[in-house]
Structures are given as C-alpha cells and as structure tokens.
Amino acid sequence: MSLKLKKGVNKQSAYNLRDPNLDYEAAHTLSIIVDNESGVLARVIGLFSGRGYNIDSLTVAEVDPNGHRSRITIVTTGTPKVVNQIKAQLNRMVPVHEVIDLTLKGKAVQRELAIFKVVGNGNQRVESLRLADVFRAKVVDSTLKSFTFELTGTSDKINAFAELMGPLGLKEIARTGIVALLRGDNSS
Amino acid sequence: MTHSNKITGAEIVIKALIDQGVDTVFGYPGGAILPIYDELFQQKKIKHILVRHEQAATHAAEGYARSTGKIGVVFVTSGPGATNSVTGLTDALMDSVPIVVISGQVPTFMIGNDAFQEADTVGITRPCTKHNWLVKDTNKLAETIHKAFEVAGSGRPGPVLVDVPKDVQFASGHYTKKNAIDTGFLKNEPPIDLKMLDEVIDRLEHAERPIIYSGGGVINSGQSAVHSLRNLVAGTDFPITSTLMGLGSYPASGKNWLGMLGMHGTYEANMSMHGCDFMLCVGARFDDRITGRIDAFSPDSYKVHIDIDPSSVNKNITVEAPLIGDVSNILNSLTKRWKERGSKVNQKKLSTWWKSINDWKGVKSLSYENSSNVIKPQYAVERLEELTKSYNRFVSTEVGQHQMWAAQFMGFEEPNRWMTSGGLGTMGYGFPASIGIQIAHPKSLVINVAGEASWLMNMQELGTAVQYRLPVKQFILNNERLGMVRQWQELLHGERYSHSWSDALPDFVKLAEAYGIKGIRCVSPDKLDDSIREMVEYPGPVIFDCLVEKHENCFPMIPSGKAHNEMILGEQTDENTISDDGAVLV
Ligand SMILES: Cc1ncc(C[n+]2csc(CCOP(=O)(O)OP(=O)(O)O)c2C)c(N)n1
Numbered sequence: 098m099s100l101k102l103k104k105g106v107n108k109q110s111a112y113n114l115r116d117p118n119l120d121y122e123a124a125h126t127l128s129i130i131v132d133n134e135s136g137v138l139a140r141v142i143g144l145f146s147g148r149g150y151n152i153d154s155l156t157v158a159e160v161d162p163n164g165h166r167s168r169i170t171i172v173t174t175g176t177p178k179v180v181n182q183i184k185a186q187l188n189r190m191v192p193v194h195e196v197i198d199l200t201l202k203g204k205a206v207q208r209e210l211a212i213f214k215v216v217g218n219g220n221q222r223v224e225s226l227r228l229a230d231v232f233r234a235k236v237v238d239s240t241l242k243s244f245t246f247e248l249t250g251t252s253d254k255i256n257a258f259a260e261l262m263g264p265l266g267l268k269e270i271a272r273t274g275i276v277a278l279l280r281g282d283n284s285s
Numbered sequence: 286m287t288h289s290n291k292i293t294g295a296e297i298v299i300k301a302l303i304d305q306g307v308d309t310v311f312g313y314p315g316g317a318i319l320p321i322y323d324e325l326f327q328q329k330k331i332k333h334i335l336v337r338h339e340q341a342a343t344h345a346a347e348g349y350a351r352s353t354g355k356i357g358v359v360f361v362t363s364g365p366g367a368t369n370s371v372t373g374l375t376d377a378l379m380d381s382v383p384i385v386v387i388s389g390q391v392p393t394f395m396i397g398n399d400a401f402q403e404a405d406t407v408g409i410t411r412p413c414t415k416h417n418w419l420v421k422d423t424n425k426l427a428e429t430i431h432k433a434f435e436v437a438g439s440g441r442p443g444p445v446l447v448d449v450p451k452d453v454q455f456a457s458g459h460y461t462k463k464n465a466i467d468t469g470f471l472k473n474e475p476p477i478d479l480k481m482l483d484e485v486i487d488r489l490e491h492a493e494r495p496i497i498y499s500g501g502g503v504i505n506s507g508q509s510a511v512h513s514l515r516n517l518v519a520g521t522d523f524p525i526t527s528t529l530m531g532l533g534s535y536p537a538s539g540k541n542w543l544g545m546l547g548m549h550g551t552y553e554a555n556m557s558m559h560g561c562d563f564m565l566c567v568g569a570r571f572d573d574r575i576t577g578r579i580d581a582f583s584p585d586s587y588k589v590h591i592d593i594d595p596s597s598v599n600k601n602i603t604v605e606a607p608l609i610g611d612v613s614n615i616l617n618s619l620t621k622r623w624k625e626r627g628s629k630v631n632q633k634k635l636s637t638w639w640k641s642i643n644d645w646k647g648v649k650s651l652s653y654e655n656s657s658n659v660i661k662p663q664y665a666v667e668r669l670e671e672l673t674k675s676y677n678r679f680v681s682t683e684v685g686q687h688q689m690w691a692a693q694f695m696g697f698e699e700p701n702r703w704m705t706s707g708g709l710g711t712m713g714y715g716f717p718a719s720i721g722i723q724i725a726h727p728k729s730l731v732i733n734v735a736g737e738a739s740w741l742m743n744m745q746e747l748g749t750a751v752q753y754r755l756p757v758k759q760f761i762l763n764n765e766r767l768g769m770v771r772q773w774q775e776l777l778h779g780e781r782y783s784h785s786w787s788d789a790l791p792d793f794v795k796l797a798e799a800y801g802i803k804g805i806r807c808v809s810p811d812k813l814d815d816s817i818r819e820m821v822e823y824p825g826p827v828i829f830d831c832l833v834e835k836h837e838n839c840f841p842m843i844p845s846g847k848a849h850n851e852m853i854l855g856e857q858t859d860e861n862t863i864s865d866d867g868a869v870l871v
C-alpha cells in the first residue's frame with residue numbers, strides 16, 4: 098500500500114512545523130547569573146546554537162569575585178513562547194542561578210561601549226571631531242591622519258554614530274555588546 | 286590535616302561510589318583510567334561488568350537504572366572510550382535515565398596537546414548530559430562525584446559525566462563524604478500552585494470527555510506516583526492511555542486502560558485524545574510521535590500538564606494548566622483536594638463518553654490477518670506475551686516495527702518492567718539493556734524483543750552475556766528487513782526500497798553455538814509455542830531466530846503530519862474497509 102503522497106509534500110509534518118506566530122517576535126534582554134567556572138559560557142552558547150535560538154548580543158564578565166559569579170547579558174529575539182523556552186532551558190542548567198528577563202521586568206538601563214577608528218584629512222577630520230563632541234564620544238587615540246573614539250550609550254546611539262562616521266573615513270569598529278541592569282532601587 | 290589523611294584520586298573514586306551505594310559498574314578499561322581499574326581490582330564491594338563496547342556499557346547502565354530506580358554507573362577510558370559513550374548518554378538524556386559516566390582523561394598537563402587518546406570529552410558530551418565536569422584537582426574529586434550523583438538523580442533525572450585526568454587519579458587528596466557536600470546547586474521545586482490546582486479540579490469535576498495521558502515521568506517519580514495515578518483512575522473512572530515510556534504505570538489489565546497512544550497507538554487511545562474535553566497529562570511531554578499534527582491536536586480540550594521540568598511545559602503544545610513539580614507530590618495534592626471537595630465527577634456524561642470509547646474499541650485496531658504457514662510478527666509477540674506474562678519478567682526492545690508490536694501486544698502490570706529507547710530511538714539499545722536488567726535481577730526472566738538489524742548493532746555483547754552467565758533471551762523478529770524503514774518507504778516513498786533490507790545475515794543459531802549458548806530457529810506458526818517454551822525454560826542465554834513475514838506493516842499508524850483522527854488502520858484492501866467515518870484512509 099502506498100499513500101501516493103506527492104513528492105515533497107510534508108507541509109504539515111511534525112518535522113516541518115513552523116511557528117505560526119513568527120510575527121510576534123520581539124527582542125528580549127536576559128540577564129543570567131552563573132557560576133564563573135570553566136565551560137559555562139560554552140554551555141550557554143551551546144544551548145542557543147543547539148536549539149536554534151538567536152543571539153543578537155552577548156556580554157560576560159565576573160561580577161562577584163568572592164562568590165565566583167558572572168553575569169551574562171544576552172539579547173535574543175523570539176516569540177513569547179520561544180523566549181519562555183529559552184528561559185526555562187537556561188534555568189535547567191546546573192551553573193545557572195538566575196535568569197532575569199529585563200524586557201519583561203520593566204525598564205532597564207542598557208548600554209554598550211564601542212571604539213571607532215576614523216581615518217581622514219582636512220574637513221572630514223574636523224567634521225568627525227565635531228560630531229564626536231555632539232555624541233560625547235571621547236578621543237582615546239589620535240595620529241595626524243586618524244582619531245580613535247570611545248562612545249558609550251544605547252545601541253541606537255552607537256548605530257547612529259557609526260552611520261555618521263561612515264562617509265567620514267570610518268575604518269574599524271569594536272563593540273562590547275549590551276550590558277544592562279534594571280532601573281530603580283530593586284536589584285533584579 | 287596530615288598527609289596520612291590523603292588517599293589517591295583513584296581510591297577516592299571507588300570510595301565515593303561505595304559511599305553512594307553503588308554495587309555494579311559497567312565499563313571498559315584503557316590507559317587513561319587504569320589507576321581506577323587498579324583500585325577496582327583491590328576491592329570487593331563493587332562488581333564490574335566488562336562489556337564489549339562502551340556504547341553497550343551505557344545502555345546496560347540504562348537498563349540497570351530503569352529496572353531498579355537506582356543510578357547506573359559506567360567507566361570508560363579517554364578518547365575512543367568516551368566518544369563511544371555518546372550515544373548512550375544522548376539516549377539517557379532523551380529518556381530521562383539517571384546514569385553517571387566516569388571517563389579517564391589524559392593528564393592535565395597534556396590536555397590540549399592532541400595527546401594520545403585525547404578527546405575534548407566534556408566538550409563533546411556537554412549537549413548530551415544534564416551536566417558534566419572535568420576534575421583538575423584531586424581534592425575536589427569526591428565532592429564532584431557526589432554532586433554528579435545528585436544531579437543525575439534529582440529533578441528530571443538524566444545522564445552526567447565526570448572526566449578524570451590520569452594525574453588526578455594518581456595524585457593524593459582529601460576525601461569528602463557524601464553527606465558533607467553542599468547541595469545548594471540543586472534546583473528547588475516551586476511550591477504547588479494551589480489556585481491552579483483548584484481550577485484543575487473544577488474542570489475535572491465537570492469534565493464530560495476526560496482522558497488521562499501518562500508518561501515516563503510517572504515511573505521516574507516512583508512507586509508513590511504510580512500508586513496515586515492508579516487511585517485517581519480508580520476514583521474518577523477516567524480512561525487512561527500512556528506513552529511508550531509510560532507503559533506499566535497503569536496496569537495493562539486494568540479496566541480503564543486504552544492501550545498506548547501516538548503514532549502506533551490504539552484507535553481508542555488516539556480518538557479519545559482527539560475528542561476529549563479534559564486532558565490530564567501526567568509526566569509526559571507532548572512529543573511529536575504523540576501529538577501528530579500539532580494544529581489539529583486535541584482541538585477541544587482543556588489541557589493540564591503535570592511535569593517536573595518547566596521547560597517541557599508549553600514547548601510543543603500550549604496548555605491551560607501547567608502544574609510544575611514532582612508527579613507524586615502533585616498527584617497526591619490533587620487527589621487529596623479532590624476528595625476533600627467530595628470526589629465528584631460528571632457521572633452521566635462520563636458514561637456516554639465511555640460508550641463512544643467502547644465503540645472505538647470495537648474497531649479492534651490491533652487486529653491483523655494471521656496466517657497458518659508463515660509466522661506473523663504480531664502473532665509471535667502475542668504468543669510470547671501469553672507464554673511469559675505469568676513470569677517475573679522484564680522486557681527490553683530494540684528499535685523498529687518489532688518495538689511497536691511489543692508495545693502493542695505485551696502487557697505490563699507494573700512500572701520498571703519495560704525498557705525501550707523512546708526519545709532517541711537507538712537501534713542497538715535492547716541487547717545491552719537486557720544485560721543491565723539481568724545483572725540487577727538475576728533470577729528474573731529478561732527478554733529482549735529485537736529486530737535482526739538492530740540486534741546486530743550491539744551483537745558483540747554476546748561475550749558479556751556468556752562471561753557473566755546472564756540467561757538473557759534474545760527474541761529476534763527476523764524479517765530480513767529494516768522493517769520500519771521499509772514500511773515508510775512503502776507508504777511514503779513510492780515503494781522505493783532504498784537500502785532497507787538485511788543482506789548477509791549470520792546464521793543466528795550457529796552464531797549462538799559459536800558462543801557456546803543456545804540458538805533456536807522457528808519458521809512455522811505451529812512450532813512457535815513449543816519453541817518459546819524451550820527458550821524460556823533453557824537456563825542460559827538464548828538467541829531465538831523467529832523468521833517472520835517480511836512485508837508486514839505496523840498498524841495502526843498516524844502518518845507523520847496527520848492528526849489523531851486521521852489514523853490508518855490497516856492495509857487498504859477491498860476486504861479490509863474500515864467502517865468508522867473517523868478512520869480516514871489516506
Ligand atoms: C542507530 C540507528 N540507526 C538508524 C535508525 C533508523 N531506523 C529506525 S527503525 C530501523 C530499522 C530497524 O530494523 P530491525 O531492527 O530489523 O527492526 P524491524 O523494524 O525490522 O522490526 C532503522 C534503520 C535508528 N533508529 N537507529
């Protein structure tokens with residue numbers, strides 16, 4: 098008995114399910130407190146890659162040297178269902194102590210630091226310096242042909258600065274990715 | 286502390302295992318784990334079973350764990366030993382089986398140098414363990430091993446791995462006792478959501494078409510969960526079905542039993558899932574083999590999901606009422622509260638519901654056309670069931686059609702009696718699992734219902750069975766086909782049988798004889814009973830080569846991507862038309 102299915106017709110197969118709510122995808126900033134032990138970052142990243150979750154930005158550093166705790170800040174995009182899965186999966190991991198969804202918890206301060214190398218002459222050079230001033234970017238290194246600016250702010254601000262620097266001789270950017278904390282006097 | 290309080294890392298490993306109550310280890314030695322094997326040699330408390338391949342050690346440990354409720358333990362060496370354990374670790378992760386693998390590793394100062402038999406074991410096994418550790422300090426070894434046992438056995442159980450470099454095994458360090466470790470790393474169970482519980486009971490009391498759908502989580506939770514589940518079924522008179530992993534949580538002879546659900550589940554189980562208005566999912570996870578087409582899954586029901594793992598909830602199917610926690614705790618609270626409220630159910634509607642269910646039962650979805658000259662695989666399993674069910678019996682399976690037939694035609698009255706690879710579907714699981722089961726239950730009848738192709742994947746374990754005089758019965762449904770693959774090719778790939786037959790099979794009887802054990806071949810239905818009796822009564826290992834119909838398909842079947850009410854009940858022939866409208870033949 099052959100079911101006489103047309104080749105490649107498996108639109109509704111369980112293997113081929115697409116989330117019908119993809120329109121509801123949104124960015125979430127997750128703050129993850131973990132034991133600062135070897136391999137912990139690989140575990141967290143491996144979870145994201147293994148299960149097909151997005152990572153838009155990732156930062157990590159030890160924040161409590163006595164307790165050997167690090168804070169990982171991840172910006173991810175997903176439907177509410179997927180973001181809930183991500184949090185539940187993270188919470189299952191042995192070295193994970195806390196997962197805070199800053200996007201759901203309320204307002205958070207979100208900052209990024211970026212370094213820009215801009216190479217140019219004459220007017221371009223003057224203009225880049227003026228714009229840097231407007232953005233409150235610091236000059237942290239310079240040569241006769243170049244400026245290196247340091248800028249802290251929201252990702253939007255950094256994107257905007259990068260766009261302006263583009264035609265003014267922007268050669269290289271390094272960005273840290275987002276770090277974030279909840280606003281207010283509550284610790285998250 | 287003085288130097289005399291220190292013992293070597295290898296001694297610590299053995300001491301920690303004894304402290305954990307371990308009596309059996311499945312393993313295979315090699316250079317990087319030799320110090321531990323040396324310690325093993327000098328003690329009597331732990332029995333070591335030398336397998337013939339490390340994959341088999343992991344499956345044997347799984348069989349041991351699942352048939353006892355204890356934690357299975359495995360020793361492997363570095364490099365190839367560790368990589369060979371990956372399939373078993375993944376299998377245990379998918380099916381929530383607690384095992385602890387201790388792997389040797391090259392000395393710490395050689396890690397990263399591509400040393401002989403070096404592999405990044407923690408890297409490779411990170412995604413297939415609940416957690417793993419590389420221990421670089423002998424003083425931390427005992428604590429890590431104790432932690433490993435805690436992690437493996439707590440919450441939703443699963444596999445863990447501890448990688449121990451050879452220099453750490455040789456070096457001396459302090460021993461930490463089992464109960465001296467800080468268990469702060471364990472995840473707390475949240476308190477039961479009492480408001481949700483009351484809402485669920487409300488729904489339960491008014492349910493018109495209820496169903497209980499139970500899974501492996503009930504068995505993992507233990508006897509008390511099984512007990513509560515059975516009480517709840519008896520008290521409510523609700524129908525109950527189970528996943529492949531959950532068989533035995535409710536007795537197959539029980540009057541509310543609908544048989545297994547899912548891709549090869551019974552008509553009554555799947556139709557009840559589809560038509561219910563109240564679904565109580567207990568320790569199961571809405572796997573795709575269960576749900577079929579997601580957007581058509583049980584469209585009209587209020588769904589309750591009891592699970593210890595929050596990540597299982599709302600993953601595939603969105604439910605109205607998640608109850609997070611140990612099955613036993615939640616079922617106990619639920620039953621208690623329901624009784625306090627007067628043990629009410631919607632009696633009138635329930636009996637109408639049972640009427641529909643009994644009509645569905647009338648379809649007899651497991652029926653097949655028997656034959657007098659060739660053994661039908663279903664018949665072989667039916668006879669096996671009939672002739673062995675009165676025994677103190679444990680059953681494992683390989684993966685394929687035979688596995689589904691075993692699930693359909695064998696009945697389990699108790700939990701921990703049925704060991705099969707569900708989540709990963711690992712061919713080669715059953716034989717080594719049967720070895721682990723037999724080690725744990727030396728006096729019991731242990732049968733592995735196998736397909737010839739799967740069985741060949743770990744046939745080297747004949748040596749283990751013989752060496753330890755394990756009277757495991759290898760009941761091979763030999764269709765000379767990768768039967769399940771052949772079935773899909775027939776149904777879904779235009780009958781193009783690409784590489785799905787078992788060519789160059791050994792003579793299984795001679796193979797048995799080569800190992801000095803018994804081989805039985807059965808080719809005709811009228812000899813079957815006698816041959817099965819002969820197998821059961823023989824005091825040693827047996828390979829039973831049961832030559833069955835080669836082209837039998839396993840029905841009922843929900844083709845991948847179809848809904849529960851779109852099951853195929855059998856071969857589409859003129860004599861075999863299905864009367865019920867719900868049974869859409871595609
Ligand atoms: C390790 C592994 N490889 C491949 C598969 C895919 N697969 C599933 S069932 C099956 C055929 C099994 O044949 P057999 O053991 O003879 O069982 P039968 O279906 O014939 O009863 C195969 C190849 C698998 N499940 N596991």
Ligand SMILES: [Mg+2]
Pocket residue numbers: 685736737738762763764765766767768
């Ligand atoms: Mg076969």
